[in-house]
Structure formats: structure tokens, C-alpha cells
Amino acid sequence: MSELTIEFVVRDRTGAVAAVVTSHGVIDAGFASEQIARGEALYYAGPDSYVRARVRSIPALGGPYLYANWDGTRRNNLHDLARGLKRIDVRSAARRETRSRIEWVSRLMGRAKAYLAA
Incomplete structure (x- = not known):
């Protein structure tokens, strides 16, 4: 089982997470969700190298989506990693x-x- 750290998040025009950028390359969000569900990989994300949270795949109506929370609020903190980047x-x-x-x-x-x- 590999452990990958998410550095950046790429969002589509609707604001949903489309892909994650790790040190190993760019991974589609759907594929990452499948890996997490199958237990093939663990993804971690956080604002810096000291604060990291495990990324989970949560089922939803439109399909599973990636969710991480490192600050204790209820919102998805993965969107914080997309600041400053253009949406595709x-x-x-x-x-x-x-x-x-x-x-x-x-x-x-x-x-x-x-x-x-x-």
C-alpha cells in the first residue's frame, strides 16, 4: 500500500476536485477515489508538512468524491489546496x-x- 501526499488540487469549472497533484504525478480524482476504496493507496493532505489529514473517499449522488479535514471544520479542506490555481x-x-x-x-x-x- 502506497502513501501519497497531495500537494495541489485541480478543480473543474463547477468547483469539484478533478485531479490531485502528488510527488508521483497527476492523478485523476475518480481513480484516486477507487484506489482509496479498494485500499490500494493512502492519500494525505494538509496546509504544511506538519499538519496532515488522511483523505477519504465519500460516496455521493454524482459519484464518490475526495474529502479531507485538517482544521476541525465541516468543510472540505482539499479546496484550500487549489487557491491561486486556475480552474480547468x-x-x-x-x-x-x-x-x-x-x-x-x-x-x-x-x-x-x-x-x-x-
Whole structure:
């Protein structure tokens, strides 16, 4: 069983934890939840190297999510590790690609209409 320390958290556009960054690399949050549930890995997180809490996988309606609490409040402290980082938008790359295709096709059709009209 490996023990991994979470250094940063990457959130998606909704604010949910999308991935965790450890010293071993970037790990998808869903995969990390599965590892915790199967007992394959232990994840720890905290604001510094002295205060660390074990990360748990909690079941929810949208699927399991990662939860850590090192300050005694009820909120998920993993979101504190995402401060200062930009949120990623996974769907924006796909949207940009489809927009460029639509623009390309519309330009092509516009040229064809101009050619046929002449």
C-alpha cells in the first residue's frame, strides 16, 4: 500500500476536485477515489508538512468524491489546496474545435454560394 501526499488540487469549472497533484504525478480524482476504496493507496493532505489529514473517499449522488479535514471544520479542506490555481475547463477545448469547424464550413459554403451566384 502506497502513501501519497497531495500537494495541489485541480478543480473543474463547477468547483469539484478533478485531479490531485502528488510527488508521483497527476492523478485523476475518480481513480484516486477507487484506489482509496479498494485500499490500494493512502492519500494525505494538509496546509504544511506538519499538519496532515488522511483523505477519504465519500460516496455521493454524482459519484464518490475526495474529502479531507485538517482544521476541525465541516468543510472540505482539499479546496484550500487549489487557491491561486486556475480552474480547468475540460469542455472548452472541444467547443473551440467544433466552433472552428463550423466557421470553416460556413466560410466554405459562403465561397461556394458566391461562386454559384457569379
